[in-house]
Amino acid sequence: MLRSSLVAAVSLVAALVVFVAGPAGAGSAQSVFPVTITTPDGKVTIAKKPRRIVSLSPTATETLFAIGAGKQVIAVDDQSDYPKNVPKTTLSGFTPNVEAIAGYRPDLVIVSYDSKGLISALDKLKIAVVHHDAAKSFAGAYQQIRQLGIVTGHVPEATRLVRAMKTKIKRIVDASSAKASRLTVYHELTPDFFSATSSTFVGRVYAALGLRNIADAADSSGTGYPQLSAEYIVSSSPDLIVLADSVCCGQKPSTVAARPGWDRVSAVRTGSVLRIHDSIASRWGPRLVDFFRALSAALARL
């Protein structure tokens, strides 16, 4: 708690410094480098505005392009598929090869996962690394966007993006929460009923809307991702089912309706089985707003 508020405070100061210094400079954000941000791994200093960014984090890729840093990105990992025009490569964020990454001569690498000592290996090569782990809260997600703004020299855009996201989400929540608070939701990660509770990032989206999450009762171990039993889901009869396994595992409203006993579930009867692209439901970037929008549309139909 102390640590995260410290991180927030430091980055707020950094953001302010950049924000104040930016317009005073020679009309470009370049003048404020070097910049330093603090991530959970420690301080990262970027000496000058990066021109050759490699992103191994699909979420960071989305953010970089949304804040106007896309031109500085020279390579993204094989999972980064949004927006469409990203410079996709065969680099892997899960099984990264340091030499292959270094081959792009990056001046900044962004990762969401420190696999097999990747970060220390890049440190040895004097390549700056920003490690943005999966966000656990909206505040954490906004924080990462602001930090990416700082390290790429796009602070005003990042600030604007965060402000726009907050405004849009608040508008959706205000419009939908009265109805949502009477309803239950089941978020499906896999066809064998792994789900996500309200303590997870995706679960916080439902919680923000006021939906009751049926997975909350099942998480005695506190992992946030319990495997529910089919009997429990059918008898809970959730009003809304959100499928985050449509791309990975071919699930869709018709396959859900065909499961034994599921024709009795409220969401199946009212046609409230919603497919959300796996990548929207598993990332914590700018498209968080799209997730809220899809849910509010589904709620409006209920």
Next chain:
Amino acid sequence: MTPLWACAAVAFLVLSVVVGVLAGPIDLGARDVLESAAARLHLPGFTSPLSPTEEAILWEIRVPRVVLAALVGGMLSLAGATYQGVFRNPLADPYLLGVAAGAGLGATIAIAYLPDGLRGQRALPVAAFIGGAIAVMLTYAVGRSARRERDAATLVLAGVTVAAFFTAWQTFVQQQNSETLQQVYSWILGNIPSTGWSDVLLILPYVAVAAVVIIALRRVVDVLNLGDDEAASLGVNVRRVRLALVVAATLGTAAAVAVTGLIGFVGIIVPHAIRLLTGASYRALIPLSVIAGAGFLVLADVIARTALSPAEIPLGVVTAFLGAPFFALVLRSTRTSAA
């Protein structure tokens, strides 16, 4: 002695099934369940007191899952007992000849490469079954090429080789398609799926054929267990009988693995526990294993779906967690009684 054990095994299975049908994350009430069952059997004067949703939970989710657990548990114990006899190897388990690695590869390829529409419920078990069958055929082809007198041991070695090869291949495919990791892992961590009657119908023919063939040949397993030369001198066509037994056990195991993923321990522990308790030869051991294995997995699955209800525990965790101490107990008590 043996008829007594047979009665005990059947009683254990019946008890397990009753517990399996009555227990679940949703409490339906024992009396209501029984009345619903009576209504289903068209007994006069009975109507189901359950709501339509509860009826669906009982008859479309819970009962088929109990039946599936019984079929898979019976099949794995049967295959384990058969392999132990045929290969004269007490550590033989149903996955000995590479069926698990092959099925894993088949499932991974299906998850990684099949188009969306095909990838749903039906294609995965079929691909896993094909992979398992190919792996065992390969094992047999490799094992056969060696010298005749070392047939059984060579076959086991060939199985280890093929399994290593297929596992490596599967890991490679998985690495190339990291988005499939979660689905592959959740398949490998075995569980009894809540897919209703369709999976029961899918594996029933294979399990039935395997059970009939092996039970019919169960006396020969005792002969094979003496050694190939002795068996041959007693007029048994060692190669042909062994092939028939292995093919039957493998087909059944591949079908079971295809729908449930890997469930460890059942195939080793159940036959050994029965051997230690009853001292029976394969003639009696094989049928007893089928019945007790079915009951054991039904009970293990009850724990998997109720212990952390409404969450589930991976079934493999339960089988080993329950099975290991139980087996240790059997091991100790029989040792002291024998001494």
